[in-house]
Amino acid sequence: MKGSQVTIKDIARELGISASTVSRALKDHPDISVETKRMVNDLAKKLRYKPNAVALSLKSSRTNTIGVIIPEIVHYFFSSVISGVEDVAYDAGYNVMIFQSNEKYEREVTNAQALLANRTEGVMVSVSKETHNFEHLHMLEDSNIPLVFFDRIATGFTSDKVVIDDHKAAYTATQHLIKTGCKRIAHLAAPQNLAIGEKRLEGYKDALRDGGLPYKEEYVYPADSVELAENAIEYLMHLPEPPDGLFANNDLTAIGAMKALQRREYRIPEDVSVMGFSAGRFSDFTTPKLSSVDQHGYEMGAEATRILLERIANPDYSYGETKVIDTNLVIRESTRTL
Amino acid sequence: MKGSQVTIKDIARELGISASTVSRALKDHPDISVETKRMVNDLAKKLRYKPNAVALSLKSSRTNTIGVIIPEIVHYFFSSVISGVEDVAYDAGYNVMIFQSNEKYEREVTNAQALLANRTEGVMVSVSKETHNFEHLHMLEDSNIPLVFFDRIATGFTSDKVVIDDHKAAYTATQHLIKTGCKRIAHLAAPQNLAIGEKRLEGYKDALRDGGLPYKEEYVYPADSVELAENAIEYLMHLPEPPDGLFANNDLTAIGAMKALQRREYRIPEDVSVMGFSAGRFSDFTTPKLSSVDQHGYEMGAEATRILLERIANPDYSYGETKVIDTNLVIRESTRTL
DNA sequence: AACGTCATCGCAATCGTTTGCGTTAAGAAA
């Protein structure tokens, strides 16, 4: 019915009292008579008065809002993260603003600016694949906005980070392939400008070394999507010594590889073992079911948010904590047993 | 380095001029001399001045923010919707606030209140399964906040709606089962308090009738998750005349049903055809690949946002448009051919 | 009667920005 929104002034006018009295009455200030309080509260309820959060933000410079910059929402892992973020924020009375970079650098910059303009109290970032320049994020840091990186972190920041132990996870995954009899293990790698790409590659290498297998450069092929997996398989299986094990840097790539292998009549895992990374919902639905590394996205989002809220509440605390979320191997059917 | 944020006053003080002059200089007002403009702009750049969106919102009562209430983000369909929302909003310079109800009524109410308090300019809602009372949404409507329902719409509103033609989609899906030789088609139904549940059931019924098959109540079983699908199959396959075709109200249920059937050694689609609904990313990864109805989530989110922004820009327009997003049958391998 | 006490309330500033209007001084026109 009403035009826009009911304000304290509307209540004051209607009751013939001042705005300050209304304000105090609404928050049960002792200076106000019970009679007045009753009147104010009744009218407020009747008019459905809701305090204007924008005005409160301006006055208190607290927006009760945190922001998230994420590469793409339409990924099981990232949407789990968001879910964790949203749940923790909700419990703390915070609102969440989502920005997706769509893996584009320029959009990430614009997002950072929007976050700044909106005076978000803290920001959580997982950087896009295209991002090599981090000025826009330093800008946030310079403005004293607590920053927490998760998963795809940037180097050169004193901010907090929430990650998995990519090296260890990759190591364990590769090790499992070795243990179950693979002799020639290839790696479908993530972009190397991302720390996760580097770390996972290192973990893979170290596991090979410790397992007594030689590291061969031709077994590492850059691929991080269903489509690129096709190229990777085409290349790898035409090698003089084609691999008998595959460690992919994410599940979609692993699935793409499985499809490509099956199309070429290879049996999984008899001819080639396949190990994914991320344990998305659908890794349970493939045939064979995909063995993978569970990244615990929800937990990562929840933990990152907890840390962020802690920083917001405690700005002068020492920065730079790095929280490592546990991962665990989920062995299903795409890898051999024993 | 700096404390909090740079304001117009900081610039004014440093330059020994008034705040109004700074404001005008920044927006290239003709009343300001080129000399002053230069000084102001230089200092603003140096100090990295960013206008305080909160103050602007208070003044203009335009927050440039829209809100979304969604059951759960961790669903391919819903995250696609969000992706569409975010993209369109981004292009229009709007920010998106995400709230997930986690399918809980009470949380949906809290979300609506937060949306109101934050003066979101418009809200898009897909109601939770638990929601039967719509007062909280009427509250938004009463406050003149444009509302757009998508997918899971509520009845009794004059707001815009963006839906798929659930009846037609269910009809076509069921019809395809009939055409490919199924004689006893069961339906794993969504909750009937949701319009989508009702409509899909109706479409199923009508397709049976038009296809010359009898409608039997025992062939309709409520199930909308992987877990409940197990119960459904257990029940259905012990019927005197077990079904030879299955139409599930969503993909996860369909996949659960496939797993349950395969565990009982039924062949798909030879013994039982299975048709899903939603065409999530993983319907491509199952064995056999799941036939399904593509709901075009991204398009739905994008279109809903376009309509919402249109309403925001044009508040006195006539309300109540219902936009129907096209669906299409994606025939893969879980249904028979011919 | 004069003063102090206390309950109850209003004034005005504030957050950061915008904007209508008034002000100032310099130069032009008379």
Next chain:
DNA sequence: TTTCTTAACGCAAACGATTGCGATGACGTT
């Protein structure tokens, strides 16, 4: 010299809410 114009800027109110401080009046106290 006087008046008018105009360029260039400042004042102050406004958005909605909060809050320190002051104001008012009804009491009770000496």
